[in-house]
Amino acid sequence: MSDKKMLEEEERAIYTGDHCLSCTSCMSNCPVMAATKEYRGPKLVAPAHGRMHFAEDDTELSLDFCSNCKTCDRACPSGVAVSTLNMLQRGEYYRHHPHTQRDDMLAHAEKTAKLVTSLPLGTTFANLGMTIGKAIGMFSSMGIAGEREMPKYASSTFAQEFKKINQPKSDKKVVFYPGCSINYNEPHIGVAFVKVMNKNGYEVLLDEKFNCCGSPLVVTGYLDEAHEHAENNTERILYWKQQGIPVVVCCTSCSLMLRKEYEELFGEAAMKEAGENVYDAFEFLEMLDAEGKFNTNFNAVNERFMYHVPCHLKTQGIGTPAVSIFRHLPGAKVELADAGCCGISGNYGFKKEKYEISMKIGEKLFTRIKAAAPDDVICDCPTCRMQIAHGTPKKPVHPIEVLAKAYK
Known part of the structure; x- marks a missing residue:
């Protein structure tokens, strides 16, 4: 057991499986179950194993079908963190089983993006390579859907574009968490966010010590690595909280991870405290609106x-x-x-x-x-x-x- 302060047992997502009534609300609302008969359903994966607190070695065979959309969590009348229990069980499975090359690539988009953007003409050649790779069926052979277009890298990152913005100074500040997608694929969204905040009298700060929120790692079973990301990001959020500066996010998956999923997955009190200083961008603007500002x-x-x-x-x-x-x-x-x-x-x-x-x-x-x-x-x-x-x-x-x- 870590010396970190943990949440009380009744607050821990891992123990919510004990409250499962087997009512099938999660199953009747699950979009994956509606699309395929191969998935046996959320409650047969998460609560069943969670109730035993993962004491058994066996794994429900349809565990891989959960998409972590969290529809089951919202449907559960007993507050069972069904999808989180699924992700915990998936992480436990991959502690003892190897990952595929495909999953390694999908989970580590940030690592790949950092490498690509560090090389001269790296984004140009990477984008060309993805186009060719799709055309010749390389991605399909790796287990990636050949029908998909892989997200293209922007010619410059948001962090680079941010340094070019001449913001008016203000005593009102927010820290922007861009996430991987905005930083490497869609920096124009981050630039738009800065403009909106400037128009509302706020100066935007960027903390380059943040890393990927860890959502891609969690859903592909790299739970221990995701925990490292969570600890780093929690430390940064709490640093800004001590300065009285909120962290604002434009990606809803990132904001959910930072403000809620960290504490659900890992149960650390600091993660719950950090989550209280994270806001969705439009949530923050709506708060300003409510104050007439x-x-x-x-x-x-x-x-x-x-x-x-x-x-x-x-x-x-x-x-x-x-x-x-x-x-x-x-x-x-x-x-x-x-x-x-x-x-x-x-x-x-x-x-x-x-x-x-x-x-x-x-x-x-x-x-x-x-x-x-x-x-x-x-x-x-x-x-x-x-x-x-x-x-x-x-x-x-x-x-x-x-x-x-x-x-x-």
């Missing part, structure tokens, strides 16, 4: 938006703050897609054997978007946007991009 000096937008709410935003229990903020945009109309999980669930839908499942889960959303034919689709999650772009003619954007463009 949100800048509403916008140009007319006059567009119809369809908003897909990411599963990992729903799990945070903060509603749909982007919709609330968009009400201030002149002429903007926002409609919720309300079509369930998109199906991709981070790197889940990139796995060759899970591709058809992910697309079947997303069918309802794809049909909804095509039928509604909005001007734009907005979504806070990078992989959800990839899935929507893959399954519909639309190319979704992050709502912070729309907000940044709308400011006068």
Whole structure:
């Protein structure tokens, strides 16, 4: 046992399996179960093993089907952390079984991105290599869905772009946590965030000691490595909390990991304390709005938006703050897609054997978007946007991009 202060037993996610009533709410709401008969269901994996506190060596054979979308957690009437128990069991399994090369690659996107961006013309050659690799079936042979487009690297990282921004100084500050996707693939989203915060009187800080939130590591069974990331990021968040400066995030999977999943997975009191200093970007703006401090000096937008709410935003229990903020945009109309999980669930839908499942889960959303034919689709999650772009003619954007463009 570590000398770190742990949460009390009744607060630990690992013990919530004892509260399972076997009511099947998790199973009736699970999008993976609806898409394939091979998955025996969340409660047969997590609570069954969690109730024994992982005392047994056997592993439920359908453990790999859980996408960690957390729909089961929200459906459970007894507060069982079903998906977290699944991830703990998956981590335990891979402590004794080898990973595939495919899983190693999907789990370590940050490590690969750091290498690529450190080399001269590294991003150019990496993007070219991915295009060629897809064309000749290399990814498919590795176990990655050949139908997928791998996310392209930006020519410069957000950290590099951030240094070029001339921000007005302010005594009001936030620390921006960009995550891997914004830093290496979509830095323009981070730039848009900085603009929005500047327009609201805040100076944005960047802490380059942060690393990947660990979500890709958790879902592929690298739990011990994810724990190292959690400890580092927790230390950084608490450092900024001591300065009275909140940490704000634009990716809903990152924000869920930082503010909630660390304490659920690892049970350390410091992680729960750190989570209290982490905010979703639109949650933070909604708080400013509630205090009458949100800048509403916008140009007319006059567009119809369809908003897909990411599963990992729903799990945070903060509603749909982007919709609330968009009400201030002149002429903007926002409609919720309300079509369930998109199906991709981070790197889940990139796995060759899970591709058809992910697309079947997303069918309802794809049909909804095509039928509604909005001007734009907005979504806070990078992989959800990839899935929507893959399954519909639309190319979704992050709502912070729309907000940044709308400011006068």
